[in-house]
Amino acid sequence: MNSEMMEALQALAVDRGISPEALFAALADALESAYKRMPGAEDFSWVTIDSETMEIRVFAQKLDEEGEVIGEEFEVTPDNFGRIAATTARQVMGQRIREAERDLKYEEYAGREGDIVTGLIQQTDARYTLLDLGRVEALLPQAEQVPFERPEANTRLKAYIVEVRKTSKGPQIVVSRTHPGLIKRLFELEVPEIADGVVEIRSCAREPGHRTKIAVGSNDPQVDPVGACVGARGARVRMVVNELRGEKIDIVPFSEDPADFVMKALSPAKVNEVLIDEETGTATVIVPDYQLSLAIGKEGQNARLAARMTGWRVDIKSETQVAEEAAFAATDWAEGEWVLDEETGENVWKAADGGQDVLAGDYGGAAEVEQSEEAETKAVTEPEVEAEVESDTEVAVEASDEEVSTEETSTEETEEQ
Structure with missing residues (x-):
């Protein structure tokens, strides 16, 4: 009988994926519970099972009035547990087995957050x-x-x-x-250099289902991080794109230089210059007029992702806008205010000292820069596009009315590796 029970327990252990030791402990608890249901059972008792011979023994000790253990332990193994004891043992053991299975499943996945x-x-x-x-x-x-x-x-x-x-x-x-972590894990599966730690994904910004930007760096100067991620003819990045159901992925090299990093993050747009203001955390980006729409992206997506990935507040301006602002700053303006001419519909600068009136168009759109006090306040306190960085700090991507009204070109690109 003992050998049959041993074989049954071992078969159950293999079938449920539970260690035999855990089953022995479950069986001992079940038998102890069954024993305590029997008439005349000792209050303080326990069951031992010999794992080799499957011999089952019940021991007990006496308790005083205060519940303290007194005297030596003694054996109280019943000659027969009986039908009720056997039924109880089966029920309790089944419960213990289910608990052991749940614990085993939890331990298998506990601590695997991020996998x-x-x-x-x-x-x-x-x-x-x-x-x-x-x-x-x-x-x-x-x-x-x-x-x-x-x-x-x-x-x-x-x-x-x-x-x-x-x-x-x-x-x-x-x-x-x-989760942005999904992108990193997918690249680990497809790019051995990332799995080995030679290439690292330093930063990632994602708008799920639309576009993702990642910045990669190499710990080996002989390894091109971008090329390693793209793969031969784009094979590696294509596998990731397919798993993400066609989500576009931009891969750019990471740079420790903030200006260079912002410039690369705005890819595929061509950037003339990036001016970094560390006090305000702002990166002012100057682009050719024909690249303005591409730099901002559809509904501000390209600039928004670049801001999240770099952690800088990105302000994109065209060459024309920069020139107009410079001309306005260089003009010696008398004190006064902009007034809308009801007949012509143009903004006119009315000098406070009664000097000559100046049309806004005469100064390359200076009136567009010198807005009313209310409009200025709104432009500062309500940036047009806001984005959250992964570190929970906020950055804003600002675009003037002229930038937003510029006809946008498609940011869809083919893999050029």
């Missing part, structure tokens, strides 16, 4: 998508899903683990498809 997993989509609704990871299931909440991405049942999906919770029903694993 990437591949799951099979089981079902999806308005709240979440359920992924089958094999022995456990993972939740992909609606807030962590890429907009317009429609998960299909029975298809495989890679996701980023953001949280592992221990619950009474087992581990609850929350995964994400929008």
Whole structure:
């Protein structure tokens, strides 16, 4: 009988993926609970099981009125546990086995926040998508899903683990498809140089489903970080793009020089000059007129991502705008104010000392720069486009009315590696 029980426990351990020691402990707890249900059972008792012979023995000790242990331990093993004891043992042991399975599953994923997993989509609704990871299931909440991405049942999906919770029903694993960490992990899978630590992703900014910018650096001067990530004919980056369902990815080299880094971050736009103001944390970017729309990007996307990736407040200006501002600053203006001429509809500078009136058009749009006090206040306190940096600091990407009204060109680019 003992050999049969040993074989049964070993088979159960293999089937459930639980160590035999854990099963022995569960069995001992079950038998102890069964014993204490028997009439005349000792209050302070415990069960021991010999793992080699499967001999089961029950020991006990007496307690005084205050509950303190007195005397030596003695054996109280019943001749037969009986039908009720056996039933109780089966129930308790089943419960212990389920608890051991839950603990084992939790330990498998505990501490794996930041890892990437591949799951099979089981079902999806308005709240979440359920992924089958094999022995456990993972939740992909609606807030962590890429907009317009429609998960299909029975298809495989890679996701980023953001949280592992221990619950009474087992581990609850929350995964994400929008986390920037997913980009880094996907590149680790496709680029051996990143997995080996030769190439590092130094910074990442992402608008899920649309575009991602990453800055990469190399710890080996013989290795080109951008080329390593792109791969031969774009093979490596293409695998990442396919996994992200066509999300565009810009890969730029990281630079310790802030001006150079901002310039590269605005790729594919060509930049003439970057002026860094460390006191305000602002990077003023000067671009050719024909590159203004490309630098800002569709709905400010390119500038917004560049600001997030670099951590600088990015202010993009065209050469024409810079020239107009310089001309305005060089003009010796008398005290006065801008007044709208009701007949011509033009802004006219009315000098306080009664001097000659000046039309705004005579000074290359100076009136557009010298707005009313209310407009100036709004332009300073309400930047047109704001973006959050990963370090939780805020940066703003500013564009003048002239910049925004400029006809935008498409920022879609082909891989040029």
